[in-house]
Amino acid sequence: MISQNTIQTVFETARVEEVIGDFVHLKRAGSNLKGLSPFADEKSPSFMVSPVKQIWKDFSSGKGGNVVTFLMEHEHFTYPEAIRYLAKKYNIEIEETEQSLEETELANEKESMYLVSEFASKYFQNVLLNTEEGKAIGLSYFKERGFTTETIKKFHLGYSPDVWDAFTSEALGKGYKLEFLDKTGLTIVKEEKQFDRFKGRVMFPIQSMSGRVLGFGGRILTNDKKAAKYLNSPESEIYHKSKILYGIYHAKQAIAKQNNCYLVEGYTDVIQFHQTGIENVVASSGTALTSEQINLVKRLTPNMTVLFDGDAAGLRASIRGIDLILEAGMNVRVCAFPDGEDPDSFAKKTPHDELVSYLENNAKDFIQFKASLLMDEAKNDPIKKADLIRDMVVSISKISDKIKREVYIQECSRIMDISEDVLFNTLAQLDKKEIQDANKKFKQEQKEKTFEVIRNETTTRLLSAEEISALLERKIIEVLILYGNKDVEFEETYLRVNEDGEEENFTEKRTLKVFEKIYMNLQEDEIEFSNPIFKNLVNQILNVYLQKGDFEKNEFLNQLDQTSEQIVIDILMNENKYELDGWLEKKQVFVKSKDDEEVLKALISETLISYREYLIQNLTKELVEGLKDENQETSLQDVMQLINDYNKLKVSISTSIGRIRTDFFK
Structure with a gap:
């Protein structure tokens, strides 16, 4: 521990x-x-x-x-x-x-699977670098691909022995459970036997963005036509191939720094680029590009450059992912390599500076790329040319930014020698259809929701006493966390009897820290929060202030359970919410700062008064309800006197802020 x-x-x-x-x-x-x-x-x-x-x-x-x-x-x-x-x-x-x-024993299933995968990665690399079979077969293969020992270690490349249960036996001998060898897919378990999934393959560990081993890709080195050339780990609790990109762990820093990500297809493409010195590159690992994979990159940069093999058939099959990238709101460029070349082979024989120059000079926006790729096929065939133009407009329709749309329409018009009006009309038709489809979907969802409301007999209601109490208690906690140590001059209003025996309000000014004001009010009224989570939290906060006279938020957070921590985080961050998109500036809303003493004093007074009013009204309501109880021991006269006293107190409290507040209960 x-x-x-x-x-x-x-x-x-x-x-x-x-x-x-x-x-x-x-x-x-x-x-x-x-x-x-x-x-x-x-x-x-x-x-x-x-x-x-x-x-x-x-x-x-x-x-x-x-x-x-x-x-x-x-x-x-x-x-x-x-x-x-x-x-x-x-x-x-x-x-x-x-x-x-x-x-x-409390280690959960996922953790066990991560541990097994980490062990497997180290085992495969050890076999590659330190056994005769590993060196002769696996290491020789990687060396032939041009990978240095440094690169091999960086990507944790390995080799699985050509023995049916070499890895499984080693793992079981080290105390790893067969259950998790099976669930990670490293071992195939049959009724009477178990054997290694990746027998006789060179191994490519697949890592998460944080570097955890999620699964493996294994390449066979023999000419066995019955066996798949590449074999991936099966889907599991920790490995979802549609949600991960190969190389993202090693590429993330470079992607953010270069503000661009190169997308390739295979493991060796990524590794060869890294070895050449270009590290902002990831691979979809032979799977069709997914929105989850795109979002991994989008969190690091809005720019993606897709690198394709020179093979024309492969190009056409791969450009389908471009629309997904555009739909995600990203900027996409495309770069193809000469015929017969792929990113791996081209990077292997091209010096770093020349490779960088090639990528910069040959990367095209998707309109130019689609035109250059498909125009040869269309040539003088008007139908094929019309289909190509429509395909371009469909891609443009995926772009949400109106300015970018117009620029691309103009570019498409220039390249394809067709009027912008026709292209805009086509785009409008696509948008109209999309809107119609969206409306249809929305109406269907609303219809289903309506039926659900009828089925559940859900109706609009007033907040319950528990909900009102929780809202007010949370507000007091918020004031304590954000402003507890500030000095504020409060006006304390008391009810006293004057020399003539008449009741009158007496006001006294007093400077207190906010936490002192709240603590004294809660103690004065002998108030305990009704929500158990808020009750525990407010006591913890007040104890910190009372013992230390200050409140260190980070230190306090580290002591909380998960539920309380989330409440405090929400409070601390909520004031910053509108900074996200400059909402206040856009709306020209200029909020008076709560650092202003008058504003802060009003906030605290309103909060405490609202809570006291709620308690009084709740007590009054309970007394009124108690009158209906035939077994009520308190006399009617005493109950009515209590109700009258509470109502007077409520009026006194409300008068202290110059207004009568709306009842919570009707």
């Missing part, structure tokens, strides 16, 4: 903006940083990071937290895994304490 001292050092050292910056492309937004949500498919940024508060908030999914919770949410790490990842990133030595048997 990781020592508490190590955990504390990790939290003190790790920077949330640096860690998240490895996964999400962040841009400055005032004192914060913003980016596209890594948890949702979106085109406008709703993800915010606060370097000052060392927290993050995703307004799209509602998730938020500190640097550790981000890794747990995004990479599905356990808490210890996240701590170990950060310790490794910041070169922090991990102190271990003895782990109990019970804690060891």
Whole structure:
């Protein structure tokens, strides 16, 4: 088990903006940083990071937290895994304490699968580099491809022995369970036997964006026509091939830095480019490009350059992914290599500077690329030419930006020698059809929702007493967290009897810290929160203020359970929500800062008064309900006197802010 001292050092050292910056492309937004949500498919940024508060908030999914919770949410790490990842990133030595048997057994299924995959990666590389068979077959193959030992180690390339159960026997001997060898697909389990899936293949580990081994690709080296040339790990709890790009772990920093990503097809294409010095490259690993894969890149850069083999048939088959990239709101360029060349072979024989120059000079926007690719086929055939133009317009229709659309229409008009009006009309027809389809889908969804409402007999209702209480209690917690240590001059209003024996309001000014004001009010009225989570949280916050006189948010967050932590994160980040797209400036809304003492005083007074009014009304309501109880022990006269006293108190409270407030209950 990781020592508490190590955990504390990790939290003190790790920077949330640096860690998240490895996964999400962040841009400055005032004192914060913003980016596209890594948890949702979106085109406008709703993800915010606060370097000052060392927290993050995703307004799209509602998730938020500190640097550790981000890794747990995004990479599905356990808490210890996240701590170990950060310790490794910041070169922090991990102190271990003895782990109990019970804690060891609590390791979940996913973690076991990750551990098995990590072991397999190390095993395959060890076989490649340190056994006779591995050197003679696997290492020789990689050397023939031109890969250096440094490159082989960087990508953890390996070799699986040409023996039916070599890996399986080794893993079982090391204590790994057959159950997880089976679930990762490393071992094929039959009723009477089990054997290695990747027997006799060179191995390409497939890593997540954080470097975790998710699965493998294995290439056979014999001429066995019955066996697949490439074999991938099967889908599992940790490996979904449509959601990962080969090489993303090694490419992410370069992609963000270069503000562009090269997309290729195969493992060796990626590796050869890296070895040449171009690292912002990933591969779809032979699968059709998916929106999930595109979104991985989109979080790092809005620009993608698709690299294709010179093979014409392969080009036509691959350009279908271009529309998906455009639909995601990305800028896409396309670069093809000479006939007979692919990214691997071309990079292998081309020096770095020449390769960079080739890519820059031959990358075309998708309109030019489609025209150059398909015009030879169309030639003088008007039908084929019309189909080509329509295909181009369909691609343009995927672009949401109106200015870009118009520019591409103009370019298409110039290249294809056709009027812009015709192209705009065609585009309008496509848009109209898309709108009609969307409306049809919307109406169907609304119809289904209507039926659902009828089925559930759902009606509009007033908030329950519990819901009102929770809202007000949360507001008090928010005030404590955001402004608890500020000094504010409050006007305290008391009810007293004057010399003539008449009741009158007496006002006294007093400067208090906000937490002192709230603490005194809660103690004065002997108030305990009704929501158990909020009750525990407000007590923790007040204890920190009372003991230390200050409130260190980051330190406090680290002590909370997951539910309480999420509440605090939401409060801390909610004020920054509108910085995401400059909403306030666009709407020309200029909000008076709560740092202004008068505004802050009004906020606190309103919050406390609302809560006291709610309690009074709730007590009054309970007394009125109690009158209906035949077994009521309190006399009617006493109950009516209490109700009268509560109503007077309510009027007094309301008068203190100059107005009578609307009842919560009708």
